[in-house]
Amino acid sequence: MATAGPVRADLRAESGAVAVFARRHRVHPLEALPWAAAIAAFALFPSYLPLGAQILATILFALSADLVLGYAGIVTLGHAAFFGVGAYTAGILAAHGWGEPISGLIAAALAAALLGLISGLVVLRTTGLTLLMQTLVVATLLHEAANKASALTGGDDGLQGMVVWPIFGLFRFDLFGRTAYVYCLVVLFLGWWTARQIVQSPFGRSLTGIRENVLRMHAIGAPVMRRRLVIYTFAAGLAGTAGALIAQTTQFVGLGFLGLERSGTILIMLIIGGVGRLYGAFIGVPLYMIAQDRFSAIEPVYWYFEIGLLMVLTVVFARGGLFALIDRLRR
Amino acid sequence: MNEATTALALETRLLCKSFGALTVADRIDFRLQRGARHALIGPNGAGKTSFVNLVTGALRPDSGEILIDGSVVTELAQSVRVKRGLARTFQVTALFRRLSALENVTLAIAEREGVAGDLARPAGRYRWIIEEAFALLEGLELAADALRPVNMLAYGRQRLIEIAVALGLGPKVLLLDEPAAGVPSRETELVASVVERLPSDIAVLIIDHDMGLVFRLARRITVMVEGRILVEGPPEAIAADPEVRRVYLGEHERR
Amino acid sequence: MADTLSAAISIGFHGLAFAMVLYLISVGLSVTMGMMGFVNLAHGVFAMLGGYVVTSLMSRHGVPFAAALAGAALVTALGSIVVERLLYRPLYGGDDLDQVLLTMGLVFMSVATATYLWGPIPQPMRPPRWLSGEIAIGPRGFPAYRSFLILSGAALVTVLWLGLERTPLGVRIRAAVDNLRMAQSVGINTSRLFTLTFALGSGLAGLGGGLGADLLAINPNYALDNLVYFLIVVAVGGLGSIRGPFVAALLIGVADTGFKYLLPELGAFVIYALTMAILLWRPRGLFGRT
Numbered sequence: 001m002a003t004a005g006p007v008r009a010d011l012r013a014e015s016g017a018v019a020v021f022a023r024r025h026r027v028h029p030l031e032a033l034p035w036a037a038a039i040a041a042f043a044l045f046p047s048y049l050p051l052g053a054q055i056l057a058t059i060l061f062a063l064s065a066d067l068v069l070g071y072a073g074i075v076t077l078g079h080a081a082f083f084g085v086g087a088y089t090a091g092i093l094a095a096h097g098w099g100e101p102i103s104g105l106i107a108a109a110l111a112a113a114l115l116g117l118i119s120g121l122v123v124l125r126t127t128g129l130t131l132l133m134q135t136l137v138v139a140t141l142l143h144e145a146a147n148k149a150s151a152l153t154g155g156d157d158g159l160q161g162m163v164v165w166p167i168f169g170l171f172r173f174d175l176f177g178r179t180a181y182v183y184c185l186v187v188l189f190l191g192w193w194t195a196r197q198i199v200q201s202p203f204g205r206s207l208t209g210i211r212e213n214v215l216r217m218h219a220i221g222a223p224v225m226r227r228r229l230v231i232y233t234f235a236a237g238l239a240g241t242a243g244a245l246i247a248q249t250t251q252f253v254g255l256g257f258l259g260l261e262r263s264g265t266i267l268i269m270l271i272i273g274g275v276g277r278l279y280g281a282f283i284g285v286p287l288y289m290i291a292q293d294r295f296s297a298i299e300p301v302y303w304y305f306e307i308g309l310l311m312v313l314t315v316v317f318a319r320g321g322l323f324a325l326i327d328r329l330r331r
Numbered sequence: 332m333n334e335a336t337t338a339l340a341l342e343t344r345l346l347c348k349s350f351g352a353l354t355v356a357d358r359i360d361f362r363l364q365r366g367a368r369h370a371l372i373g374p375n376g377a378g379k380t381s382f383v384n385l386v387t388g389a390l391r392p393d394s395g396e397i398l399i400d401g402s403v404v405t406e407l408a409q410s411v412r413v414k415r416g417l418a419r420t421f422q423v424t425a426l427f428r429r430l431s432a433l434e435n436v437t438l439a440i441a442e443r444e445g446v447a448g449d450l451a452r453p454a455g456r457y458r459w460i461i462e463e464a465f466a467l468l469e470g471l472e473l474a475a476d477a478l479r480p481v482n483m484l485a486y487g488r489q490r491l492i493e494i495a496v497a498l499g500l501g502p503k504v505l506l507l508d509e510p511a512a513g514v515p516s517r518e519t520e521l522v523a524s525v526v527e528r529l530p531s532d533i534a535v536l537i538i539d540h541d542m543g544l545v546f547r548l549a550r551r552i553t554v555m556v557e558g559r560i561l562v563e564g565p566p567e568a569i570a571a572d573p574e575v576r577r578v579y580l581g582e583h584e585r586r
Numbered sequence: 587m588a589d590t591l592s593a594a595i596s597i598g599f600h601g602l603a604f605a606m607v608l609y610l611i612s613v614g615l616s617v618t619m620g621m622m623g624f625v626n627l628a629h630g631v632f633a634m635l636g637g638y639v640v641t642s643l644m645s646r647h648g649v650p651f652a653a654a655l656a657g658a659a660l661v662t663a664l665g666s667i668v669v670e671r672l673l674y675r676p677l678y679g680g681d682d683l684d685q686v687l688l689t690m691g692l693v694f695m696s697v698a699t700a701t702y703l704w705g706p707i708p709q710p711m712r713p714p715r716w717l718s719g720e721i722a723i724g725p726r727g728f729p730a731y732r733s734f735l736i737l738s739g740a741a742l743v744t745v746l747w748l749g750l751e752r753t754p755l756g757v758r759i760r761a762a763v764d765n766l767r768m769a770q771s772v773g774i775n776t777s778r779l780f781t782l783t784f785a786l787g788s789g790l791a792g793l794g795g796g797l798g799a800d801l802l803a804i805n806p807n808y809a810l811d812n813l814v815y816f817l818i819v820v821a822v823g824g825l826g827s828i829r830g831p832f833v834a835a836l837l838i839g840v841a842d843t844g845f846k847y848l849l850p851e852l853g854a855f856v857i858y859a860l861t862m863a864i865l866l867w868r869p870r871g872l873f874g875r876t
Contacts, residue, residue, distance in 0.1 A: 017477040018458075018465045021433050025453035075682045122862065126869045128682060129625055133821045134865060140814045141858035148853060200453045202441050209438045212427035219387070219425070220439045220500060221413030222447060230450075260810055264690050271687060305698030311691025312673070315684050 025200035034282045038185055042178075049177035050249075055289050056184035057245035060191050062270050062281035064238035067195060069267070070276030071204065072231050073211025074124070075132055077263050078139030079239060081119070084258030085142065086112040086240025091159045091253035092152060099165040105187070105244045112240020113233050115142075120232040124225060127214070136260065143258040158254035162247070173249065180249035187245060191238055192278075198234070199278055207231055208276075268311055339401065340365045340534030341386065341417075341504045346395035348385060348558075355381035356392065357558040363504065367534045370549035372542075374578060378558040379538045380422070383506055387419050388412050400503055413442070416503030420493040422512050428482040432473060432492050435481055436464035439499035467495045471525055487518030491525055498529075505529070507537045511544055523547060546570070554578070595726065597844045603732040605832075605839030606739030607798030612819040612831050613746070614787020620826020621763045622678055622780055627689040628669075629791060630809035630816055631696040632662045636792025637804035638700065641709040651714040655796050662792025663785040670784045675777075693809045700806035711799035735797055742793070743832065750828060759783055763826045818861045824871030833872060 041052055061083055068074045086108035093104045123134045146153045154160055166172040171179040198204050210217050210224055217224050247253045256262060265288075273284030296303035341363035348356040355378040363369055373379055384390040386397060388409035397405045399415045407415070427435050440460045441447040455461075468474050471491045476484055481492055490510060497505055511522045519541075526548050529535055539545050545552065545566075552569045554561045556578050562569065569575055615629040636658035643649040643657055669692070677685050713731040720727035750756035762769040762776055762783075770776050795802070802812055819838060823830030838857060845856045864872065 017433060017474070018461050020478065021431075021437075021461050022455040022458050025455045069683070075686060077686070122866060126865075129619065129825060130821055130865065130869055132625065132682070132686070133817045134862065136814055136817060137858050137861050137865075141855065141862070144853060144855045144858065148851060148855065197453075198450055200455075201450050202447050202452075202454045202457065203450045205434065205454050206438060206441070206447045208430060208434075209427050212430055213425055215421075216425045216427060216496075218409050219413065219419060219421070220442045220496065221410040222438075222442050223410055227448070260813065264694070267687065267690070275683070301698050301701045305695050305702075308691040308694030308696075308698065311687050311694065315677070315688040315691070316673070 034279075035189070042181060042185075046176065046178075049181045051289070051293055053177050053180040053184045053249050054246065055286050056181070056188045057242050057249070058266075058269070058289060059281050059285045060184075060188045060245065061239055061242035062266055062273075062285050063192060063195055063278070064235040064242065065266050065270055066275060066278060066281055067198070067231055067235040067238070069270065070278075070280070071199060071207045071211065072228055073207075074228065074232065076135040077132055077260060078119075078135030078137075079235075079266060080258055080260075080262035081135075081139040081142050082112040082116055082236040082239035083243035083262065083266075084139075084146070084253075085115050085243070087243030087247040087253045087257045088146065088153060088159065089240070090244035091162055091247040094162040094164050094248065094251075095159055099163045101164055101167050101183070101248050104164075104248065105241060108244035108247075109237045109241045112243070113237030115240075116233040116236020117229065120229045120236075124228045124232060139258060139260065139263060143255060146255055146258060153253075153255075156255060158252055159247075160252075162251040162253075164248050164251060173251075177249070184245050184249065187241065191241060195238070196278060198231075203227065203230070211276075265307070268307060271311070271314055338365055339363065339398070340367065341400075341536070342396075342398040343386065344396040344398070346382075346385060346397065347393045348381060348390065349393060354558045356385060356395075359395070359558075359560055361553065361560065363534050363536055364551075365503075365534055366531050367536070368548060368550045369535065370537045370539060370545045370552045371555060372539065372545055372552060373555035373561075376557070377555040379555055380508070381558075382555070383419065383508055383538060386506065387417060413500060416501075417506070418497040418500040418502035418504070419506040420490075420497050420508055420510060422508040424486070424489045424493055424513075426481045426489060426492055426496065429480050431478045432468060432481055432484070432495075433461065433464055433477040435492055436467055436495050436499045437461055439496045440464055443500050464495075464499060467498055468492075470528075471495055472521075485518070487514045487521060490514055490522055494522075494525060502533060504534045504536070507535065507539075509539050509541075510537065511539070511541060519544070592726075593847070597840060597847055599728060599736075600732065601840030601843035602836070603735045603739075603839075604798075604801055604843055605835040606736055606743075607794050607801050608815060608819050608839055609832050609835035610739060610742060610794030610797065611791045612816045612823075612835065613828065614784075614790050615816055616820045616823060616825060616827060616831045617759065617763060618780070618784050618787050619820065621759075621766065621783060624674060624678060625682055625685040625689065626674070627686060627813060627817075628692040628696070628809065629788070630812050631693060632666055632788040633791040633795030633798075633802075633812070633816075634696065634700065634804065634808035635665065636662050636795035637799045637802075637808065638704060638709065639792070640796030641711060641799060641804055642704070644714075645710070645712065651717070655793060658796040659789040659793045662795075663789030666788030667781055667785050670781050674784075693813070696809050697806045700808070704806070706806060708803040708805040709799065711804070713800075731800070738797065742790070746790075747828070755782070760828075814858075818857070820871075822861055822864050822871050824874030827871065827873040830871055830873030 038056065042049070045052065065079050068076060068079065089108040089111040090104040093107060098104065119138045123131055123138065126134065147155055150156070164173055167179065167183060173179050206222055206227055209222070210227060214224060243257060269284040269288045270280055271284065272287055273280030273282065292303060339362055343359050343361040346356050346359040359382065371379055371382065381390060385392050388407065392405065395405070396403055399412065399417055402415070404412050404415055427438065437460055438447070440463055441457070444460060446457060465474065465477060468477050471494070473488060473491060473495065476488060481489055494507070494510065507526065510526060511519045514522055523544055526535070526537070537545065537548060549566060551564070552566055553563045554569060554575050561578065562572055562574060611633045615626060618624065619626060639658040639661050640654045643654040644651065649657070673688060677688060717731045717734050719730050721730045721733055750760060758769070758774050758779055762774060762779055766776060795804070802808065815838070819831050819834045822837070823832070823834035841860060842854065842857050845852055849856070868874070
């Protein structure tokens with residue numbers, strides 16, 4: 001197809017495009033920053049480790065939401081369902097005599113992934129409002145189920161009596177949160193690394209295609225439903241893992257883990273940092289949670305208002321979150 | 332009889348589709364030869380777009396058969412027909428908007444090669460796919476824009492990327508739905524010359540209104556009216572046909 | 587036998603009252619979503635506002651019931667115009683996510699504002715004297731307020747349907763919902779039409795919220811708590827449909843009332859399962875356009 005085309009020099013410069021494109025997956029030095037920061041925080045803020053552990057687990061949750069929303073373009077209001085199922089699975093196991101954390105974590109991930117698969121088979125056949133609505137119904141359904149099965153879940157009062165055993169029999173979960181912090185950090189790292197691999201793979205690339213133009217995706221022969229189902233299931237498992245982390249490190253699970261509010265706030269945290277960039281979670285979650293820790297204790301009502309206002313203002317002025325803002329400023 | 336049918340890249344037999352009282356396809360017998368340069372024309376509402384949708388699988392026929400390269404595909408889904416060698420471009424550009432030109436084409440090639448579902452390895456390891464995509468863009472003189480998001484490019488170049496994406500699928504049959512639609516007249520030449528230079532082993536079907544483009548590019552023309560094929564033949568015969576004149580002139584008079 | 591009949595009548599009656607409230611609130615959402623394709627999750631805020639206006643006017647200012655209702659409809663309609671022009675308009679035809687975020691943000695703000703203005707406790711709904719107590723229909727007594735709810739709901743629905751069928755405005759609304767681009771090409775000013783439709787829909791929602799204050803409690807979490815119900819009615823009925831949500835509201839209203847009465851352990855669980863089943867069978871809703 002190449003005809004008597006560009007001059008040799010131009011050709012070299014332009015095949016640079018191929019090289020740049022092929023290098024995209026390489027680890028950039030800046031990517032070490034969040035981990036360095038997390039390790040530094042461990043050393044520098046010993047009294048904030050419980051909050052830190054929560055933040056790390058929530059980043060994992062936000063990451064899973066980014067895979068679904070930012071990469072596959074599936075707008076869902078029910079992602080907390082998977083978070084909640086993971087939390088309750090780990091919680092119920094720990095409250096009924098099996099407090100081993102790692103196996104509890106795996107069980108939670110599998111339970112959430114299974115739910116993701118089943119609900120995905122139903123929900124992902126539609127798009128737009130119907131999809132959104134169905135995800136909300138699934139989450140509400142589970143919320144209602146958890147409420148009614150109060151013998152198992154503790155209902156409105158939340159799950160009581162969780163006993164989590166030390167990790168590998170050695171590392172106890174103490175009041176200072178040291179074990180919790182490291183536990184969450186390691187799980188987050190593993191989850192992040194896996195997510196990163198997926199996003200950089202041909203599969204991950206095809207997800208962005210599905211997000212950008214489903215019609216075109218069908219027209220190039222892609223099995224769209226299958227791809228969406230795979231990422232939905234994986235993200236559900238990841239969300240369930242995050243839920244289990246929170247349950248195990250705080251020894252509590254409540255109905256709020258499953259609700260619309262939880263799905264909504266994780267969206268906000270993601271939006272602040274930027275969707276579809278994998279790092280939006282690392283920025284948005286700490287910002288939100290630290291701010292919440294500072295301000296919501298003073299007057300919870302005001303906090304809620306401010307969050308709502310932030311969402312509105314973000315859409316009106318700063319679409320794409322911080323990342324996009326930085327992009328725009330750079331140009 | 333077998334020799335004749337295996338030479339056909341695309342064929343429809345007695346293809347029918349109606350929406351209630353509206354018949355968009357009325358027993359259409361259509362044949363596209365291998366390596367053809369064929370055009371499908373007709374007034375608005377003739378059923379051309381419906382025909383394309385029936386062939387690609389976006390629409391299910393009421394009856395009739397569709398064959399690609401001699402094998403029946405009537406019951407097969409869109410994505411399967413693509414694997415059998417059918418590719419199309421859209422009348423209104425349908426690209427992956429925020430992705431780069433190179434990314435758009437690599438996605439198509441990755442699907443063709445069956446590696447698009449690979450979860451384990453980075454996409455960058457499939458260097459040969461990226462190089463093929465780049466070569467395709469080079470051939471269409473789009474190399475300079477390879478890394479730019481397609482929604483930032485001039486519309487004419489976007490139409491060309493549409494064609495590049497379709498070519499990336501390695502098709503046997505290429506359906507071009509109004510390839511120059513919406514393109515400013517100075518860029519139409521670019522699109523036309525690209526279509527002229529398409530590989531000779533691909534069967535090309537162009538659906539268009541632009542008579543200049545059609546008469547320049549097509550070696551054979553089919554005229555469709557109200558869901559039926561009116562007449563078919565080489566450009567000179569079509570131009571001279573009084574029935575065709577009536578259908579088109581009649582349309583002009585109504586305005 | 588007489589017991590089951592009695593129970594059935596009760597369920598039918600209360601279910602119908604609930605359905606009226608659900609429909610009045612949700613029909614505006616269905617029409618505006620169908621017309622502009624805008625995901626408005628904050629629709630419940632207008633219903634809530636109507637509820638607060640009615641209860642506040644009646645209990646704090648002694649305003650008579652009818653006037654309070656009219657006030658609620660007016661306030662919500664006007665408020666919705668402001669919201670639509672300022673915030674919603676720039677997002678038409680845009681990303682779904684933006685719309686979800688904006689409207690969710692509004693919901694959160696509404697929760698905070700309502701808590702600040704009226705406190706966290708649900709507003710008590712005291713029906714006017716002439717509507718309290720029971721009325722006798724045949725051998726049974728029925729709560730007067732709920733009977734009024736059903737009758738006034740039916741009247742409003744009739745006026746709505748007649749208006750949409752017979753008046754020029756109604757015709758234009760239906761045309762725009764059916765095919766926006768075609769409506770524009772025939773010279774209908776769709777942006778002004780949309781603002782008007784939005785105001786009407788929100789005003790109706792405010793009315794529904796006020797009328798239904800004793801079925802859907804007026805508390806700060808109203809818009810969040812009841813969002814699922816409104817979305818279910820719209821989705822099951824069919825986006826853009828006017829009759830569809832009525833059938834959906836009837837189904838949901840009666841089923842919800844029935845199951846809460848007969849199988850309280852299951853509660854609303856059945857409704858959600860029923861919704862999923864219906865949407866599996868008909869993803870566009872019962873009366874949705876293909």
